[in-house]
Amino acid sequence: MFDEYTMSELTSILAMQGFAGLILFSVLVLMALGLAIIFGQMGVINMAHGEFMILGAYVTYLTAKLFETYMPSLFDGYFFVAMGLAFLASFALGVLVEWCMIRFLFKRPLDTLLATWGLSLILQQLYRTIFGAREVGVTLPDWMMGSYALSETIEVPINGIFVMVLTLFISLCVYLLMFRSRWGKQVRAVVLNRPMAGAVGINTEKIDRYTFGIGCGVAGIAGSAFTMIGSTGPTSGQLYIVDTFLVVVFGGAQSLLGTIASAFTISQSQSTLEFFLSGSMAKVITLLLVVGILMLRPQGLFALKIRH
């Protein structure tokens, strides 16, 4: 297995695979963070998570078109505007959905599954009606293309680095919001004991609405970032939903730290295995690994200790 490469090649393999793994890790974290907030903290199974991402992607596409047509001189920077707009659009839709659907279903988690599944179908059809069934291409500014050469044989794609930095930034924001702010404290209080939180004067309805909105908004940012590496079509969201749930469940649904640990485990094993085995085989073994660990630890890698 190793003898076909020289020593220096092996070193660069390990380095580049390490980077590939980190990029995959960032992608998984971006995908799963929004869901971890919604599923982990609120107990809502959001099957429309992928569609919220795609909303972000379409907003990015529209922004790119807008800049191309009206402000070509500012095109290099459009991506940051697009991500902001993607967050706002998904956040707004999330708040709306919470208001007219989710809030009636808090006591029935399985019904949220069905309702959001229906929502995902509705959104897909909506995208198809508005943007057409074909995939749309999002043009990237030139500086985001190409790769950065660390040495003769080691090169890192620039958009990969971009995704990593973005992930770091978003994770930090979510961390500050959930664990270092008054708002986060209220969210966690509501999660632990809804009636009691209400009794001490927390407006649980408002907390629920905006938490759901923020989860969706993060999905929108993820979708915006994925236009760099993936496809944007009405059904592209479906590509992500299984992996996203895998990451969140494997990490332990209620723990944001667990989500990150889980994304790291999955991405590193996937990317290492991919190099020495085939792509499909790597996926199978990764899944077996996850199933095996979940059999030993049904609550996932990390679980909150709560008295029941």
Added chain:
Amino acid sequence: MRNPTDLRLSKAGSTCQVSGRRLTVKALCALPVSLLLASHMAWAAPATSEVNTTGLAVTDDTVTVGILHSVTGTMAISETGSVQAEKLAIDQINATGGVLGRKIEYIQEDGASDWPTFAEKSKKLLVNDKTAAVFGCWTSASRKAVLPVFEQYNGMLYYPTFYEGLEQSPNVIYTGQEATQQIIAGIDWVVKEKGAKTFYLLGSDYIWPRTSNKIARKHIEKLGLTVVGEEYYPLGHTQFNSVINKIKLKKPDVIYAIVVGGSNVAFYKQLNAAGIKLPSEKPLLLTISVTEDEILGIGGENIEGAYAAMKYFQSLDNPNNKAFVQAFKDKWGKDIVIGDVTQAAYLGPWLWKAAVEKAGSFDIDKVRAASPGIELTTAPEGYVKIHENHHLWSKTRVGLAQKDGQYKVVFESADLIEPNPFPVGYQ
């Protein structure tokens, strides 16, 4: 819906009525004209009882066919173009007088990217609607699902997608290319023109890419060249960093990529981002799965410089194609692009019309018997002919992807390539 006996009775009745009424009106206008018209119509539209002896949905004025594609679900992205092409062909045929003097009407069903649904809808089109022909399907899975239905109820399917071969049915006309027509000519071209010696094969993980790569590998090895890597990724996979790293290390002359669907977008974007510049010719990339349709999603700047081997490109420079592209854009919008399969789908109704007119009947058995040898000199791809094995003779072309999303044709096989769905030594 309707049962065959009713249909025949009502048809006989309406024939008398229509011709009776027509005669009175015409006679009131002018007798000579009416005679001329009547004789003309008698020539154009033979009696229904003669051209339809098996109870198909044929009346004196119309013939009903089926269109069966996914307009919802994951395949809608691809199949939309086929539906548009088939409708355009039907419109054009109707504008030039229809088939045996009858206007084509269509019933469209949605396979919803779900193979059992395809089977169910095809049964509906054949048994309930009595359609005289069905244009449809895209994935091999959907075709395999409807095949037993078409064979049991004796229907006629015109299937437009390039596919892996290893199939031949009396009830299907394959208007796309089978694997050997695309792959072997394409590989021969990169070997001869670009001096390629080493290949990296890459594909999505299902039957078409695997069979295609099997043929490619056999052919490469037969030429005494090497395959340095072969790899498959699950459908919908979006992370190709690892395989791109491997490609960088193995330095093949050719990346031979048969990735499909949304994965394509991810693959080419990541390839570009990883610094593999396709226009620099080393490694060069040859694909048989990226048409102009897919480039819309991938973005021209990400795939510029890649080569594709297929039979049709929108940029083909011939009068047939110019007219086709113009008509397509007039009907479906000026920004639309036309890929290989879309053109193959467009051939379906025309090939069927030619076969019906050669047979002088809509009956499935007669149409089938008349099909081999049918030629189309008006095809956008140039000229096609139906082989005994129900596939088309066609040319293979190699296109070079441009930044604007179109292919520039850089090679065209000198002769038509004989379809060979069961290639000896390649299985």
